[in-house]
Amino acid sequence: MKQIPLSLGPEPTLSFDSFLPGANAAALAHLQGLSAGSPPVFLWGAHGSGKTHVLRALAQRWQQQGGQVGWYDLNTPLPWGVDANQSLLLMDDCDLFDADRQHAAFALFVEAATLGLAVVASGALPPVDLAVREDLRTRLGWGPVFGLQPLSEPEMRAALRREADRRGIFLSDEVMDYLLTRFARDLKHLMQLLDRLDVFAMSHKRGVTVPLLKQMLADADEEAKP
Known part of the structure; x- marks a missing residue:
């Protein structure tokens, strides 16, 4: 049986302080x-x-x-x-x-x-x-x-890094590179993916790595099959 982790800490506040302005x-x-x-x-x-x-x-x-x-x-x-x-x-x-x-x-x-x-x-x-x-x-x-202009890659990385730090996740460059090269560079989608990854890592009591991310995606594909 997998452990279902409780939500830890407050959800990020959608404020001007938490919005990276970039070119906006x-x-x-x-x-x-x-x-x-x-x-x-x-x-x-x-x-x-x-x-x-x-x-x-x-x-x-x-x-x-x-x-x-x-x-x-x-x-x-x-x-x-x-x-x-x-x-x-x-x-x-x-x-x-x-x-x-x-x-x-x-x-x-x-x-x-x-x-x-x-x-x-x-x-x-x-x-x-x-x-x-x-x-x-x-x-x-x-x-x-x-x-509104999308964030540049360095700004996208900074946003993901900041959210990972807020959650207490160590987000390696390898995981960051995988996220930015395999998925659409849509910050909202990437933040949702990071949220899923955080929950998945806690439920498996493992650190966030590329193999763990691949396992999460594979499990989701299996669950989606009829």
Whole structure:
């Protein structure tokens, strides 16, 4: 019987402190200077570029300063509305919104403009290329638009190393090289893989090595077979 390890330590906080800016310093600086009534901001980038992390970091910062935040994404049940105390509205993955959510998102923009609320939204593409209704596209692209750039390889290594240190994992250069050459360089995916590897290593009471990583992947393939 395999030991099932308990989660050790807090999960990483999605804050500006835990986000490596890379080439995105201008976008982060703009967001950190945002105030109620500022023009809406749109963040776009490929899956894993950090859009959700940045929105969560902004929500945390806003709340620490005493503000209230509304969060809307594909999993937020309809109908959508604005609480009287909210001053910031965040919409994540707008490119995934169906017709009803696009209608709800446009209504949020109208209400935000009336009440003087800040709005920050995200998507996989810039507003001009999103497959959304035209009035919503206009609202999404009304203010500053920032394309989030992926981390360079040294920055990716630094992010993985920092997360491994937080977990108390020794991540050798051999394991790091294997992760970065065998898997998509999507930081979100790599962090999830590191999480699985941490749990797998603890359950087997072994250090993190390339052979252990290969065993974990092989076991997952076996479990996935019908």
